[in-house]
Amino acid sequence: MLALLPQLLLTGITIGSIYALIALGFVLIYGVTGILNFAQGEFSMLGALVCATLLAWHLPLATAALISVAATCVLGALTERLAVEPAFGAHPLTLIIITFGVSMALRGLALMLWGADPYALPEFTPGPPLVLLGGVLVRQAVWAIGLSVAVVGALFTFFVRTVPGAAVRACADNAFACRLVGISPRRVSLAAFTLSAALGAVAGIVITPITGATYDMGLGLGLKGFVAAVIGGLGNAPAAVVGGYLVGIIESLATGYLVPGYAGAITFLVLLAVLFLQREGVLHGAQRRQA
């Protein structure tokens, strides 16, 4: 029973690092605009599928990955400009439903373009798995964890150490005051969607060599990322990252020790418990925005 634990933890941390990236995307957009972007998972799907297609066109993996991240960024920006921005000022629920609509539209589009069959990406650096603390770690998992940590680190450096990063935080804090110093909340909102799309795309591309990519992968990834963000209190980026790892580990332990099919259900039970127990999230979070 316990012999399984290291393996389950390693698996949990791997998938958790992906959830952490998606959760950060949620928190970023929510903080700046007050919108829960349920199209967040679709960014991962698009990143992965575009990358798979570019690879099939014989582009090198790194080039394909970079282009697909850039393309997803464009799509994130378009989502903001075409679907969200025109409805700014509407009731938050309306905006959330819009993002649901975008999510379904993107999934439908992906089904038409790529079909229902799964696509694969090769491991970034093929080779035998590593043995670590009594568990086995495929090389791609090292990439997933490493890239996630690097991206999260870069993002936090940007927010804490740079003036444009402070402008984004200021926008989440008090958008009115931002306008008075010349920061345009609309531009920051556009930047938030673009950056969140990039986070999603990176997550999707990195995890695909392990899980494969399908047109509907965004649903599961998006919901797990959402749970992670809620566990972190929605307004708190570091806590959302921790939430991502927590969700990954919970899911992995549930798969290993309970019936595998119930992992998803248990994740959502955790979400319900969090919402019931503490509206602000488990890890003390920022204030909830007034709806």
Add this chain to the structure above:
Amino acid sequence: MTASLLQVSGLVARRGSVEVLHGIDLEARPGEILAIIGPNGAGKSTLLGAIAGVYPARAGRITLAGRPITGLPAEAVVRLGISLVPERRQVWSGLTVREHLLLGGYHRYWRHRSEVRADVALPQGIFPRLLDLDRRLGGSLSGGEQQMLAIGRGLMARPRILLLDEPSLGLGPLIVREIVHALDRLRRAEGLTVILVEQNVKAAMATADRVAVMERGRIVLRGTPAELLAHPGIKAAYLGKGYEIAG
């Protein structure tokens, strides 16, 4: 007579669905302190907001040094040299004092990064307290400290006109005096124009070069503090009996 820097004519503005300003004419000259006084709900804050681009003008026009700025959003108006220090200060609770000041110069940041970083010394020179509070978060400051920070942030935009909405609200007399002195120095040193909305009429009268009295969305009276004090209605309504201008 000096040419006016800011010219407001026939300005009509709403706040939400309510028309608050019913045709305001106002001018501000370079380097002067213009106080706007009047009862609560007269539309003083809305007037400042409308000049700064926060509330769109329904009619009328606003020009800055001859250039029309009517209808520009707030984030554009600040670039042209009008900086609003809003009511209730509106500091960012989770950002440090230094970040406030740097962001105050945000519209210059992309082109003049090092200049903005160096300019932080300016508000710190005016309010040395800001230097002690450098790493503190906006939300953890006292009311007076937040007001200094809000003014410092407004100055970081390097405005030609500073709009101050109730800077003395909730502050002790010592801090008010410090702020008033600072404004006076800036006017002398940099030719800064200040438009000041004040509940504290005595403080406003003592600082201002000219005063405009607002009632129910209109300017009903204007003149120098001495002229207004000579006006029988004003003294009775705003200052009480026996008040003489200080100094």
